[in-house]
Amino acid sequence: MPLDVAYSLEIEDFIDADKAYEFYWSGLITNKKAFVCPGDSCKAQVTCANIDEETQNMRVVPHFRIYGEHGEKCEIFNKIPLKILDLVGGEGNGEKKSVELSVVDSFILVRPSSYYEIRDKNTNSNGNDLKKKINYKSKNLTYDLMQNGFISSVYSVRTIVSRYLRYYADKSIDNRLVNISGKSVPYASFFKLIWEQDLESLPENSLIYYGWAYVDRYEKGYKVKFKKGLKDKSGVVLPVSFFISNDLIEKYPIKKLVTKRIASISIMSKPTAFVFIYGKPKLKKSATTSKEYINFSLYNLDMVDVNTDSPMPKKIKIN
Numbered sequence: 001m002p003l004d005v006a007y008s009l010e011i012e013d014f015i016d017a018d019k020a021y022e023f024y025w026s027g028l029i030t031n032k033k034a035f036v037c038p039g040d041s042c043k044a045q046v047t048c049a050n051i052d053e054e055t056q057n058m059r060v061v062p063h064f065r066i067y068g069e070h071g072e073k074c075e076i077f078n079k080i081p082l083k084i085l086d087l088v089g090g091e092g093n094g095e096k097k098s099v100e101l102s103v104v105d106s107f108i109l110v111r112p113s114s115y116y117e118i119r120d121k122n123t124n125s126n127g128n129d130l131k132k133k134i135n136y137k138s139k140n141l142t143y144d145l146m147q148n149g150f151i152s153s154v155y156s157v158r159t160i161v162s163r164y165l166r167y168y169a170d171k172s173i174d175n176r177l178v179n180i181s182g183k184s185v186p187y188a189s190f191f192k193l194i195w196e197q198d199l200e201s202l203p204e205n206s207l208i209y210y211g212w213a214y215v216d217r218y219e220k221g222y223k224v225k226f227k228k229g230l231k232d233k234s235g236v237v238l239p240v241s242f243f244i245s246n247d248l249i250e251k252y253p254i255k256k257l258v259t260k261r262i263a264s265i266s267i268m269s270k271p272t273a274f275v276f277i278y279g280k281p282k283l284k285k286s287a288t289t290s291k292e293y294i295n296f297s298l299y300n301l302d303m304v305d306v307n308t309d310s311p312m313p314k315k316i317k318i319n
Contacts, residue, residue, distance in 0.1 A: 003037070003066060004016055005064075006038055006048065006064045008034065009035065010029050010030065010031065010034050014038055017062040017063050018154070018163070021159075022253075024051040026253045026254050028116065028118060029051070032048045033046075037070060037071075039071065040073045040074060041071050042077070043068065044067075044071070046064050048064055049063055049064070050063065054257065061169075063166075104178070105178050106180075107178050109181075109300075115155065157276050157277065157304060160208060161311065163187075164191065165313075167187060173187055176188075185205075191208050193210060194229075196230065196237055197230055198230070198235075199230045199238075199281060204280075206280045207280075209277055209278075212226070212274055212310075215272065217271075221247075221249070223244075224244065224306070227272070228240075230281060232283065238294050240281060240294040242277060243298065244262065244301070244304070258301055258306070261308070273306045273308060274306075274312075275305070275307070277304045277305075281294045
């Protein structure tokens, strides 16, 4: 049985691998081995593999791996549904399921203000009292996930990419949907490679656009310009770009990850990155030169992901 959720000994709460990754890079989690099985009264140790990895590809998608022995009552050991999955069941309708069983992931464009808050810990802060923490876990299965977000709620392009790769690898991609603002679309059609398409032929709704791009450092931030452009009405290929400001980086809770990735790319002899951005490309005109170009408006760093290498499967169909 795949392990979609684990209990974090550091934040004393149940968490999925995607959120563990974000908490690690925000500094709330420091030890990728400080997890235990979410099963009833189970003390089996768990590691969250790859949460300390900067880049994303098929080999480094964050996931939980058990390396301890399960308790006799543990649902994982007995191959029965976890109690915790019943308790995180949705917003009063009982329909919520685990990441593994969920057909639809909800892509929320703004994180709740409490996302990075953690509950008051009832045990000592040195993290050594495992027995107390396990007992606390077992007695608090009715915790409120509304504070930190449901397991299949997704708040970043980075996590959408991670799940896309996971679903592609387990061959469930054709059955997976992502919901944005009440509208569900197939995962497979939610990604669009930038490759000299006609701008006017692109979908009206926002998608995740991706491709290789140049990354240049400026005093006020980073300019990201895709290697390939999009065509205007007359068939002229126009450059496609967006800007990541220093202010936007400074406000971002996971700035450590973003800064490390993009800074290391910008100082390369050929500063190129594989970039994903959620939005809709729009035609613009320069106020100084009157030249036309295509721009993405970036209001939140959750809406972009910058990688040193392409994480996309080589056999993927180009949309």
